[in-house]
Amino acid sequence: MTDSIVLKxxxxxxxFGPVIANDNVSLTLNKGEVLALLGxxxxxxxxxxNMLFGHYLPDAGSIEVADEGxxxxxxxxxxxxxxxxxxxxxxxxxxxxxxxxSALDNITLGxxxxxxxxxxxxxxxxxxxxxxxxxxxxxPLDTPVGRLSxxxxxxxxxxxxxxxxxxxxxxxxxxxxxxPQEADTLFENIRLMTDEGLSxxxxxxxxxxxxxxxxxxxxxxxxxxxxxxxxxxxxxxxxAQMMVGAETPELAGSYLTPGDxxxxxxxxxxxxxxxxxxxxxxDLTVHAHEILGIAGVxxxxxxxxxxxxxxxxxxxxxxxxxxxxxxxxxxxxxMVRAGVGRIPEDRHHEGIVGAMSVxxxxxxxxxxxxxxxxxxxxxREDIQDNAERLSKAYDVRGPGxxxxxxxxxxxxxxxxxxxxxxxxxxxxxxANQPTRGLDMGxxxxxxxxxxxxxxxxxxxxxxxxxxxxxxxxxxxxxxxxDGELHEAPGRDREQIGLMxxxxxx
Amino acid sequence: xxxxxxxQTQSRAFTLGVPILSxxxxxxxxxxxxxxxxANPIAAYAEMFRGVFGSVFAFSExxxxxxxxxxxxxxxxxxxxxxxxxxxxxxxxxxxxxxAVAIGSGVLDITGILLLPLIVLMGAxxxxxxxxxxxxxxxxxxxxxxVTTLLLNFIILIFVQMMLxxxxxxxxxxxxxxxxxxxxxxxxxxxxxxxxxHSGLVLALILAGLAQFMLARSxxxxxxxxxxxxxxxxxxxxxxxxxxxxxxxxxxxxxxxxAGVSEVAGLKGYLxxxxxxxxxxxxxxxxxxxxxxxxxxxxxxxxxxxVFVGADSMSRAxxxxxxLADLVVSVSLLCVLVGGFxxxxxxxxASTARAVS
Numbered sequence: 001m002t003d004s005i006v007l008k009x010x011x012x013x014x015x016f017g018p019v020i021a022n023d024n025v026s027l028t029l030n031k032g033e034v035l036a037l038l039g040x041x042x043x044x045x046x047x048x049x050n051m052l053f054g055h056y057l058p059d060a061g062s063i064e065v066a067d068e069g070x071x072x073x074x075x076x077x078x079x080x081x082x083x084x085x086x087x088x089x090x091x092x093x094x095x096x097x098x099x100x101x102s103a104l105d106n107i108t109l110g111x112x113x114x115x116x117x118x119x120x121x122x123x124x125x126x127x128x129x130x131x132x133x134x135x136x137x138x139x140p141l142d143t144p145v146g147r148l149s150x151x152x153x154x155x156x157x158x159x160x161x162x163x164x165x166x167x168x169x170x171x172x173x174x175x176x177x178x179x180p181q182e183a184d185t186l187f188e189n190i191r192l193m194t195d196e197g198l199s200x201x202x203x204x205x206x207x208x209x210x211x212x213x214x215x216x217x218x219x220x221x222x223x224x225x226x227x228x229x230x231x232x233x234x235x236x237x238x239x240a241q242m243m244v245g246a247e248t249p250e251l252a253g254s255y256l257t258p259g260d261x262x263x264x265x266x267x268x269x270x271x272x273x274x275x276x277x278x279x280x281x282x283d284l285t286v287h288a289h290e291i292l293g294i295a296g297v298x299x300x301x302x303x304x305x306x307x308x309x310x311x312x313x314x315x316x317x318x319x320x321x322x323x324x325x326x327x328x329x330x331x332x333x334x335m336v337r338a339g340v341g342r343i344p345e346d347r348h349h350e351g352i353v354g355a356m357s358v359x360x361x362x363x364x365x366x367x368x369x370x371x372x373x374x375x376x377x378x379x380r381e382d383i384q385d386n387a388e389r390l391s392k393a394y395d396v397r398g399p400g401x402x403x404x405x406x407x408x409x410x411x412x413x414x415x416x417x418x419x420x421x422x423x424x425x426x427x428x429x430x431a432n433q434p435t436r437g438l439d440m441g442x443x444x445x446x447x448x449x450x451x452x453x454x455x456x457x458x459x460x461x462x463x464x465x466x467x468x469x470x471x472x473x474x475x476x477x478x479x480x481x482d483g484e485l486h487e488a489p490g491r492d493r494e495q496i497g498l499m500x501x502x503x504x505x
Numbered sequence: 506x507x508x509x510x511x512x513q514t515q516s517r518a519f520t521l522g523v524p525i526l527s528x529x530x531x532x533x534x535x536x537x538x539x540x541x542x543x544a545n546p547i548a549a550y551a552e553m554f555r556g557v558f559g560s561v562f563a564f565s566e567x568x569x570x571x572x573x574x575x576x577x578x579x580x581x582x583x584x585x586x587x588x589x590x591x592x593x594x595x596x597x598x599x600x601x602x603x604x605a606v607a608i609g610s611g612v613l614d615i616t617g618i619l620l621l622p623l624i625v626l627m628g629a630x631x632x633x634x635x636x637x638x639x640x641x642x643x644x645x646x647x648x649x650x651x652v653t654t655l656l657l658n659f660i661i662l663i664f665v666q667m668m669l670x671x672x673x674x675x676x677x678x679x680x681x682x683x684x685x686x687x688x689x690x691x692x693x694x695x696x697x698x699x700x701x702x703h704s705g706l707v708l709a710l711i712l713a714g715l716a717q718f719m720l721a722r723s724x725x726x727x728x729x730x731x732x733x734x735x736x737x738x739x740x741x742x743x744x745x746x747x748x749x750x751x752x753x754x755x756x757x758x759x760x761x762x763x764a765g766v767s768e769v770a771g772l773k774g775y776l777x778x779x780x781x782x783x784x785x786x787x788x789x790x791x792x793x794x795x796x797x798x799x800x801x802x803x804x805x806x807x808x809x810x811x812v813f814v815g816a817d818s819m820s821r822a823x824x825x826x827x828x829l830a831d832l833v834v835s836v837s838l839l840c841v842l843v844g845g846f847x848x849x850x851x852x853x854x855a856s857t858a859r860a861v862s
Contacts, residue, residue: 310741311743312740312741331743331745332740332741332742332743333743333744333745335743336743342741344741349735349737349738350737350738350741351738351741352735352738353730353731353734353735353738353739354734354735355730355734355735356730356731356734360727360731364727364731364738364739364742364744365742365743367724367727367728367743367744372724373724376723376724376725377722377723377724378722378723378724378727380722
């Protein structure tokens with residue numbers, strides 16, 4: 001292993017509107033090295049790699065990549081083809097393979113001249129077999145990719161990058177889809193490849209595999225690089241601390257004695273389509289005057305929990321009570337009537353009907369209300385007045401209440417949803433990632449509204465990937481992992497970080 | 506690099522001007538085949554205009570032709586608003602027509618004033634019934650309704666032919682595959698002396714106005730729009746998406762069934778297997794031209810009917826092939842649809858985004 005630098009990221013920054021995804025991040029990668037890029041969801045790992053690969057154009061900063069002779073040259077930004085040609089290969093979390101054609105064709109696809117009359121499949125096969133022998137990666141080349149296992153598909157993706165002469169390989173959460181045995185094999189193969197001079201960046205939030213397989217670790221948090229060290233000098237505790245931050249924020253609300261339970265879930269199970277929406281016999285109680293925070297790495301069952309409370313999914317097993325009343329076979333309408341206010345995770349997709357007016361979106365959950373309709377006809381003046389009133393009270397700004405809701409900015413769409421939810425004085429509020437993508441001001445507004453509802457006597461379920469947000473708002477924190485809930489023993493950030501990462505507390 | 510994006514706002518003059526300009530451009534394009542066929546385009550278009558507005562009779566023919574198109578256009582427009590792609594209006598039209606002759610030709614011993622309302626109701630119900638199975642398959646199993654409704658058209662048409670040579674055949678019809686005529690008291694009364702335009706048009710106009718009102722002003726219309734624009738958000742907000750889809754499916758099928766009733770009980774008097782020259786499919790075009798607005802459907806149906814009727818009389822007067830009429834219609838449609846796209850979207854050059862590199 002030599003120590004010549006193959007990649008330098010110099011002060012990369014990227015904003016999406018008011019949200020800072022990466023702030024002045026610099027990294028170097030040496031030849032034959034495995035660099036682990038760690039961070040919570042939303043820490044900016046994927047954005048950083050997408051800038052390297054040319055999918056995003058950085059607001060500031062530059063990238064240098066070594067050419068075949070080992071000389072660093074600036075990489076033109078924003079051109080995936082150029083990045084590919086300079087030897088940067090990326091394997092995404094979601095594979096980009098055509099399922100109906102063979103692995104061989106998938107690997108060669110796109111690297112053949114478009115107008116050549118004869119495809120030289122024999123030469124391609126020889127080359128791929130050579131790469132397979134060298135790297136230890138094997139995959140059946142003639143089977144349609146649709147019939148391959150997930151692990152085999154991943155190997156095809158890596159072979160595709162190597163076939164294009166990748167000297168730098170980026171793996172975005174490669175083990176998320178693999179069994180532990182498959183993961184071990186993958187890492188052995190990666191070792192074989194780095195011995196041949198390949199350099200690897202792998203993105204992960206599993207501490208154990210990072211410690212076992214990487215040479216160096218870089219940690220991102222809130223878009224900044226907060227730490228970098230040789231793996232030999234790192235331990236789980238210090239990395240977890242870096243990932244989640246050192247200081248615990250002050251509780252924003254004053255202490256209130258919890259009241260009666262407003263939500264009780266006992267033994268609730270949901271067999272989802274994936275890990276994201278699967279729940280295994282969870283028990284959960286939320287009291288009046290209480291904000292319950294749900295912490296966890298994304299995709300561990302948060303969607304399943306939110307869908308059940310929102311009434312979108314009927315659990316296979318278990319009992320749900322809102323305000324002491326059992327909700328049999330819940331639907332969204334039943335939940336709203338029972339006094340559940342829902343702030344959905346994806347506000348554009350589930351929160352609003354973009355083509356309908358702001359005023360209509362503000363009453364969409366209460367179409368049976370006599371203030372909204374009489375004899376099945378909409379009371380347009382009342383709907384209008386309601387919208388004017390709510391826009392003022394919740395500071396919803398935009399081209400007016402008659403304009404389509406899609407014309408509002410993200411923050412104002414969230415305010416529209418808050419207005420609709422809080423105006424009904426719900427007993428229980430489900431807030432799923434309520435501040436994601438919002439700027440500081442709008443995020444603070446959401447927090448304030450949740451605390452006000454808590455003071456009024458509502459219970460709140462706050463699902464968030466931002467531990468700072470949970471620690472400052474939640475009275476109690478529960479960690480969700482693999483569809484199960486684990487009560488966090490207090491507000492210890494490090495402990496929670498370890499629980500999220502799957503370490504025994 | 507260019508990019509296409511939705512216009513944030515569109516001026517009223519723009520919205521109205523684009524379709525008119527598109528129609529003019531269409532006539533310009535259609536002049537090319539007319540020239541090739543050896544006709545003087547200006548004289549041809551003058552004939553076409555005369556064929557539409559030249560006399561009361563000419564215009565009444567346009568109204569007669571527009572009537573079924575308003576029904577099928579409404580059927581498509583309402584369903585498409587909810588993103589329910591009912592391509593089966595043609596079949597539902599025949600179901601409605603079959604119900605009309607089955608009840609109206611004296612099989613049932615109903616006479617007098619009750620017969621006509623019963624024909625109208627049962628015709629609509631028959632059309633609606635044609636939508637039940639496709640909608641059930643869609644909501645229950647996710648079957649694509651484009652395929653199911655489209656294929657049902659052919660099944661229904663063959664069923665009609667079977668019935669016309671079997672139970673529904675006119676015993677006095679000398680063996681022709683046609684039904685017995687609808688009794689006089691079951692016929693939709695004509696609107697004018699010695700003209701073919703009938704009161705089915707009035708029913709169509711009332712229903713278009715009602716649909717427009719209900720879409721904008723009723724809770725039912727609110728739900729329909731929400732389901733069509735964003736089904737996930739509608740479901741999240743507590744709207745029963747499947748129930749809304751069933752509701753609009755029944756209405757859409759019913760309206761298409763009324764097109765059949767109107768043709769049989771308003772115009773032809775009896776049913777044959779060539780009752781509709783594709784009114785169901787043309788209804789889809791009408792709805793798209795109208796931007797799925799019910800009042801727009803009336804205007805679009807009148808436009809298409811004018812082009813058909815006008816092009817017919819043009820081809821007769823100028824001695825050119827009647828297929829040129831179809832050509833004129835197609836070119837107008839393409840131009841108006843492209844025009845509608847231009848009115849809704851704009852094309853932006855995306856080169857600025859790359860300026861940094």
